[in-house]
Amino acid sequence: MKREVPLIITFVAGAVMIVQFYTLPLSWLGDLFNDFFNIIVTCAYVLGAASLLIANGRKIQRQAPGWGYNAVLLLSLLATLFCGFCIFPQGGLPTDAGTPFDWIFQNVYTPMSAATYSLLAFYIASASYRAFRARSAEATILLVTAFMVMLFRIPLGELLWEQLPILHYLDIGDFIETWIIGGFNTAGQRAIMLGASVGLISVSLKILLGIERSYLGSAD
Amino acid sequence: MDAFFCWDKLNNLIGVLFISGCIAWHTFQARRGARPFIRRLPALGALDDAIGRAVEMGKPVLYIPGVADIDDAQTLASVSVLERVAEDVASYDMPLLVPNCCSVVMSMTQEVVRSAYAKAGHPEAFQSDYVRYLCDEQFGFAAGASGIMMRERPAAIFYIGNFLGEALILAENGNASGAIQVAGTATVSQLPFFVASCDYTLIGEELYAASAYLSQDPMQLGSLKGQDAVKAVIMFIIVFGTVLYSLGFTWVKDLLTP
Incomplete structure (x- = not known):
């Protein structure tokens, strides 16, 4: 029964989502199942927080190398939770402008995300350097194509192109x-x-029919 | 009947039924004993080499199942590959680290990895912090996973699943850590980054084929044969439709448009 019940739930949920997509009177079932999914995901956040607390708490307890970072992480987590749950105006929401939770979001979270995202500029340069080395015929074609796309889509490239004889036509x-x-x-x-x-349709079909069961873990 | 069925989705339904029927037919043909030929996928062949390298070096293996939640088929395909990787790693009694971006995926991967260690006869070797939740936000997750790469220095890193803007951050940090890297995603916009930064990459449908390829289960291999048959039909429709459209006949295009 440990495996049969999840398989039945999977089949019923999948079949309902397919049927509601093609039928007008049953389209509300799709919204209902999406609500179920959102509720499960929200409950699972507790598992996520527990995993963070346990993994980082152990390192702090053992004073493992770099345990200070774990302490910063846990303190940040608890401080954000406290601001989100406890400090906001009566009748308002923690996400309203001017609340401590909003301040953390605007002044800590957003700049840190932007900083991590901006690292991509450097990583693209280092990855491109490796990819564009003309070691084979394919890599040479890639290099020439990339060079053309990068150079001739900017005004300088077009200016240079216009100086070329015949080709400038x-x-x-x-x-x-x-x-x-x-x-x-x-x-x-x-x-x-x-x-x-x-491939996606194939995987979905295999999961619906119970042929693909890896997501259930072992039968033992 | 008009009030019950979405007639503008009729061509979609016929297409889905045709594709599903074709895959199901080949799947059940395979159950009767027909064993299809499957071409070699170098990225999946490299899984064993990467794990072997980790065993020789005595270093952990890192597996990242993407940043999408469990409602994404790429994540489900990734969990299938994780099962095979976990079984291999557990059989050598080596640590397998699986940082997660979504807590539902974490509970699933935790179960899969724990089962793999139990199946390999080393249930005591599994530690709960092997499979851990990092952060729901993609760049926070990228920072956390990159930190694990730099601290633990895994010998092999697998990126299998749905990745977004953090793909290159992860792959470049993995490259800098000196690990052998195998990636797989169907997210077209991130494929060039993985191809540039990783040693092997599963491209698009190869990700979905990975589970069948690794398990060698005849029914799953049969489904791959079904996919190939569907792709042959799609290619014919594209060529046939292009020729007809160029001659001024638009009925193939009209048939496929909602």
């Missing part, structure tokens, strides 16, 4: 837009998306 910006980005690039991306979509 060709509209390089249009060639890159229409052929490289709109043609080869889009065709390749759509081929991957089509294959992935068929």
Whole structure:
């Protein structure tokens, strides 16, 4: 029964979501099941918080190397929880402008997220350096294509192109837009998306029919 | 009847029924004994090499199941691959670290990894902080997972699932840590980053095929054959539709448009 009940729930939930997608009177079932999902996810946050507390608490208790970082993490977590649950005006919400919770979001969380995101600029440069080394025919084609797309989509590139004899009659910006980005690039991306979509249907079908059961863990 | 059925989705329904029917037919053919040929996927062949390297070096293996929740099929496909990886790692009695971005996924991966250690005969080797929740926010998660890479220095890192803007941050940090990296995602926008930064990459549908490939279960392999048949039909429709459209006949396009 440990495996049969989850399999039945999976099949019923999946079948209901498919039926409600095609039928007008049953479309409310989709919203209802989405509400169920949101409730489960919200309850699971407690598990997440517990996992954080246990994993970091143990390191602090053992005074493992770098335990100070774990302490900062736990203090931040508890302080944010306290602000969210306890400090907000009567009749208002913790997320209202001017509350301590909002202050943490605007002045701590958002800049830190932006800082991490901005690291991508450096990582793109280092990844591109490795990818664009002309070690094989494919890598050379990639290098030449990337060079063209990067150079000739900026005004300087177009200015340089206009100085070239004969070739300047060709509209390089249009060639890159229409052929490289709109043609080869889009065709390749759509081929991957089509294959992935068929794979997605296949995985969904296997899960609905109970052929794929990895997500249940072991039968033991 | 008009008030009951969404007629504008009729072509969608026919398409889904055709694809599902084709996959189901090949799946049950395989159950009768037909064993299809499956081409070699180098990224999945590298799983064993990566785990073997970790065993030789005595270092942990890191598995990241993406940043999407459990309602994403890529996460479910990732959990299937995790099961095989966990069984292999557990059989060598080595640590497998699985940081999670979503708490529902964490409870599922925890069960899968714990079961794998029990199945391998080392239930005591599993520690609850091997599978842990880090953060729901993608860049917070990227920072936490990158910290684990730099502190624990895993010998092998797997990124299998749905990744967004944090993909390159993770892959570049993994690269800097010196680990062998295997990635797999169907998120087209992140594929170039993984291809550039990782040693092996499962591209698009290969992620969904991974579970069947690793399990060698005839029914699952049969479903791959079904997918290939569907793709052949789609390719025919694309070529046929393009020729007809170029000649001025638009009925194939009209048929496929909602």
